[in-house]
Amino acid sequence: MDDVKLDLARTALVMIDLQHGIVPRPWAPYTGEQVVGNCVLLSQEMRNRGAMVVYVHVLLNELLVRQVDVPASAPGVAPPPPQASQLVPEAGVEATDVVVVKRSWGAFYGTELDQLLRRRGIKTILMAGIATNMGVESTARAAFDHGYDLVFAEDAMTSFSAEAHRFACENMFRRMGRVRTTTHLLQALRAGTGEA
Template structure:
C-alpha cells in the first residue's frame, strides 16, 4: 500500500503463543500452518534487516483459571501436555530472537517485554500469533495503553472462530492501529523507507 511503510530501527515484530498447545487447535479463518508460514516470512524479512524479533509463549499450566461462564479450560479438564508451552518447531525462532515467557493472556504484565522494547527505542509493534482475540488482543491493548504504535498482520494470526478474528480485526484493531496482510507488510519492509 502506498500509505504504509516501516521504520525498522524503531519497530519490533512480536509473535504471540506460537506454541505446541496452540498450533494443534482448530483455528479460523486461517489454519495454524498458514499462520506459522506467514509469521516465519515476517520474522525472516525483519531479522534479515536487523529488526528485533520477539516470540512470546505462555506457561499453560500456570494460566489463571477463574470462574467463568465459558472457561477456556473447563473444571476437571486434563492438564496441558508437558510440551504444550514449548514453541512449535515450525515457528521459526532463531538464536538471535528474544523469547518472552508469560503467565497470562497478554505479553506485558509480569514480563520484561516493555523494558526490552524501551531500551531498544522501539516505538512500533507488528503483532501476529495465536489466538487473535485472546493473546494478540490482550497484548495489543496493553501496548496501546503504553503508547506503542500498532500494526496487525491480519493473516499471521487466527482465532478460535472466524467471527472472533474478523471482529477484532475489523472493529478493535483498526481503532488501535493499522491492519495489513503479510504481503503488504513484506512490501513495506522491502521498500525500506518512511515511518511505521
C-alpha cells in the same frame, strides 16, 4: 488507505503463542500452520533488516484459574503436558530473537516485554499470533496503553471463528493501529521503503 512508515530500527515484530498446545487447534479463518508460515516470512524479513523479533509463549499450566462462565478446559481434564507450552519448531526461533514467557493472555503484565522494547528504543510493534481476540488483542491493548504504535498482520493471526477474527481486525485493531496483510508488509519491506 494511508501507508505506514516503519522505522525498522524502532520496530519490533511480536508474535503470540506459536506453541504446541495452541497451533494445532481448530482455528479460523486461517489454520495455525498458515499463521506460523506467515509469521516465519515476517520474522525472516524483519531479522534480515536488523529489526527486533520477539516470540511470546504462555505457560499453560501456570495460567491463573478464575471463576468464569466458560472455563478454558472442562473439569477433570488432565493438565496439558509441558511440551504444550513450548514454541513449535516450525516457528523458526533463532538465537538472536527475544523469547518472552507469560502467564496470562497478554504479553505485558508480569513480563519484561515493555522493558526489553524500551531498551531497544522500539516505538512500533508489528503484531501477529494466536488467538486474534485473546492473546494478540490483550497484548495490543496494553501496548496501545503504553504508547506504542501498532501494525497488525491480519493473515498472521487467527481465532476461534472467522467472525471473531474479523470483528477484532475491523472494529478494534483499526482503532488502535493499522491492519495489513503479510504480503503487503513483505512487499513494502523488500522494496526497502519501510512503508506498509
